[in-house]
Amino acid sequence: xxxxxxxxxxxxxxxxxxxxxxxxxxxxxxxxxxxxxxxxxxxxxxxxxxxxxxxxxxxxxxxxxxxxxxxxxxxxxxxxxxxxxxxxxxxxxxxxxxxxxxxxxxxxxxxxxxxxxxxxxxxxxxxxxxxxxxxxxxxxxxxxxxxxxxxxxxxxxxxxxxxxxx
Numbered sequence: 001x002x003x004x005x006x007x008x009x010x011x012x013x014x015x016x017x018x019x020x021x022x023x024x025x026x027x028x029x030x031x032x033x034x035x036x037x038x039x040x041x042x043x044x045x046x047x048x049x050x051x052x053x054x055x056x057x058x059x060x061x062x063x064x065x066x067x068x069x070x071x072x073x074x075x076x077x078x079x080x081x082x083x084x085x086x087x088x089x090x091x092x093x094x095x096x097x098x099x100x101x102x103x104x105x106x107x108x109x110x111x112x113x114x115x116x117x118x119x120x121x122x123x124x125x126x127x128x129x130x131x132x133x134x135x136x137x138x139x140x141x142x143x144x145x146x147x148x149x150x151x152x153x154x155x156x157x158x159x160x161x162x163x164x165x166x
Contacts, residue, residue: 014132021132023094024097079125083141088140105133
């Protein structure tokens with residue numbers, strides 16, 4: 001049986017993060033360079049179909065096609081928080097959101113299975129999947145590399161799709 005990691009975050013932080021969402025939305029809109037296929041009203045299935053179609057057409061036309069795909073569960077558990085901080089600062093992520101969000105993400109976590117709880121575990125390479133800032137954090141982390149790819153290879157038809165996982 002597989003278990004999904006769920007983060008239980010302090011309720012006050014969740015209310016605060018919800019209140020700050022318009023600031024993060026404004027940040028995301030300012031970063032939009034037209035490569036993200038995961039916008040409002042978008043579909044992961046439609047994005048996957050279009051990726052597949054573009055790859056098929058490229059191969060038929062004797063062009064190259066490629067992709068990088070991440071298992072989001074493993075990806076979220078392997079993000080170095082220092083690298084995440086650099087990514088957020090370099091993309092002008094709202095500083096107040098970054099500071100409080102990182103405090104939540106680096107706080108010791110207590111693992112729970114049924115009624116059994118662990119001792120607190122220190123975290124150095126993981127962000128909480130249940131946090132409303134997780135998706136913007138991943139966007140900030142990947143944004144610099146995506147922008148470099150778009151600048152250096154504009155014909156590469158670079159697309160990203162970070163689906164909602166909070």
